[in-house]
Amino acid sequence: MGTTESKTEEKTNKTPILKVLVIVLLLAVVGIFFSVLKDKITGFVTQGNVEVNVQALSSLSVNSNVYFGNGTISNDPANLTSISTEEGDNYGEFNNCSVINGGINDTGRDCTGIEVENNGNVYINVTMDALNNVSGFFSSQTLTGADFTFAVLDGNRTKNETAMQIMGAGNEGIGPNNASCQINGNTGTSISPSGSYLNGSWMNWTTISTNPYAICSNLSFGDGNDTITVEFNLTFPADEPVGLKSNSFTFTGAQAD
Amino acid sequence: MVMTKKGVAAKRAEIKNKTVIVLLIVLVVIAVVTVSWIIISSDNAPHTDIERTGAELSVNVLPQQNTSSSGIGNFPP
Numbered sequence: 134m135g136t137t138e139s140k141t142e143e144k145t146n147k148t149p150i151l152k153v154l155v156i157v158l159l160l161a162v163v164g165i166f167f168s169v170l171k172d173k174i175t176g177f178v179t180q181g182n183v184e185v186n187v188q189a190l191s192s193l194s195v196n197s198n199v200y201f202g203n204g205t206i207s208n209d210p211a212n213l214t215s216i217s218t219e220e221g222d223n224y225g226e227f228n229n230c231s232v233i234n235g236g237i238n239d240t241g242r243d244c245t246g247i248e249v250e251n252n253g254n255v256y257i258n259v260t261m262d263a264l265n266n267v268s269g270f271f272s273s274q275t276l277t278g279a280d281f282t283f284a285v286l287d288g289n290r291t292k293n294e295t296a297m298q299i300m301g302a303g304n305e306g307i308g309p310n311n312a313s314c315q316i317n318g319n320t321g322t323s324i325s326p327s328g329s330y331l332n333g334s335w336m337n338w339t340t341i342s343t344n345p346y347a348i349c350s351n352l353s354f355g356d357g358n359d360t361i362t363v364e365f366n367l368t369f370p371a372d373e374p375v376g377l378k379s380n381s382f383t384f385t386g387a388q389a390d
Numbered sequence: 391m392v393m394t395k396k397g398v399a400a401k402r403a404e405i406k407n408k409t410v411i412v413l414l415i416v417l418v419v420i421a422v423v424t425v426s427w428i429i430i431s432s433d434n435a436p437h438t439d440i441e442r443t444g445a446e447l448s449v450n451v452l453p454q455q456n457t458s459s460s461g462i463g464n465f466p467p
Contacts, residue, residue, distance in 0.1 A: 150407070153414040160421035191439040201449035208454065216449065227449065247445045365447060379448040387440045 192253035193352075193386035197290055199365055201244050202228035206369040213278045217366040218246040219333040245290035246364040249384050251313075251352045256389040258317070259349040261363065264381040266342050271378065273370040280368035281380075282338035284329045285348045287313045289360040312358035317350035319390050324349050324361065338366050341380075351389045 199218060204226030206214040216227050228244040251257050267281045314324040325348055326337040339346075349361050363382070393401070 150410055150414065153411065153418065157414060157417050157421060160418065160425060163425055189439075192441055193443060195443045195445045198445050199447040201447075203450040203452050205452050205454050226452075247447075367449065369451065373451060375451045375453045377448060377450045379446055381444055381446055383442055383444045385440060385442045 187254070189255045189388060190253040191255055191257050191386055191388045192251070193257060193259065193384060194250050194252050195384055196248040196250055196360075197245055199244055199247060200228060201367070202226075206371075206373060208371045210277060210371045213368050213371060215280070215366065215368040216244075218244050218364045219284075219336060219366070246286070246362040247382060247384075248290040248360055248362045249348075249352075249386075250289075251354045251359040251386065253386075254354055256315070256317075256351050256353060257386040258347060258389045259352055259361070260345045260385045260387075261348050262345050262383040262385070263341050263343055264383075267340065269343070270341075270380050271370060271373055272376070273373045275370060275372055277370050277372075278368060279370040279373075280366065281341045282366045283341055284326060284336040284338050284364045284366075285314075285324050286329055286331060286362045286364060287324060288331065288358075288362065290362045313353050314349040314361050315351045315353055317389055320350055322347070322350040329364075333364075336364065336366070345385075352386070 201216055204214075204216075218230050230244040249259055251259075261283075267279055268276060270281050271279050273279055316323045325346070326339045329336045348363065352361060353359050
């Protein structure tokens with residue numbers, strides 16, 4: 134009799150423990166369920182509707198550098214040497230920027246601008262940072278006539294991506310109809326500096342500084358129209374010493390508001 | 391007051407059970423907090439990922455070729 138009472142008492146004591154244990158197990162299973170689904174494409178069927186949540190990915194890539202190559206420069210202050218990613222001949226010594234895979238003594242179009250591509254799945258704003266400004270880039274003592282500028286064009290570095298512009302607006306100034314860098318609904322801004330012509334007949338050259346510069350407020354994504362190209366123009370001061378000159382640019386992409 | 395041997399055993403069992411219950415309650419609290427955190431963090435809040443990448447611009451300035459000459463003489467081919 135005493136043994137039966139003892140067992141009953143023990144059983145009564147264990148019942149709440151078992152209940153709590155079951156709750157813990159249940160919560161653990163729920164936790165594992167959510168953990169497995171986290172950071173993945175999820176789908177829930179509710180009354181015949183399928184909901185899919187694709188996570189936003191801000192991602193950009195830089196597809197080219199600028200190699201002007203080797204050349205001599207003018208030491209005549211009245212006739213300074215200028216080279217550009219938008220120029221054709223570049224005095225026949227520096228790399229040819231006029232054609233693709235061509236030019237005398239040139240194995241390719243090495244001096245294209247810097248092409249920035251949005252390879253994510255959300256609109257991004259793109260900021261450019263230069264390591265050196267004019268005085269940091271040139272070694273000249275006087276910097277008389279020195280110039281280091283950039284401009285931004287919609288489309289890729291060979292200018293054959295932007296479908297909308299190729300179809301008929303190719304020679305017009307870059308404006309609200311940009312196919313790649315579109316207008317940001319909140320800020321009202323698009324490509325910057327704006328107004329440059331795709332055919333290079335007029336470029337909104339802007340002096341390079343080391344301050345961050347927002348070059349596109351709303352770069353589109355997808356295979357067709359997701360690139361902008363930063364073009365460069367250099368004018369060497371007459372007293373610029375010989376040697377390699379280089380500059381680094383950092384492009385930052387963040388999801389557009 | 392002196393407890394019997396049986397009484398001591400019962401008291402120990404009671405303390406043991408209470409300890410287990412407290413531990414389980416703590417586990418439940420941890421599990422609830424974990425699940426809540428997972429649910430909250432898996433919402434659709436906009437991502438603010440920032441990505442950076444770089445590029446280079448380079449140009450090499452060569453010395454001027456001195457092509458001027460004067461005088462008359464034989465020059466090597």
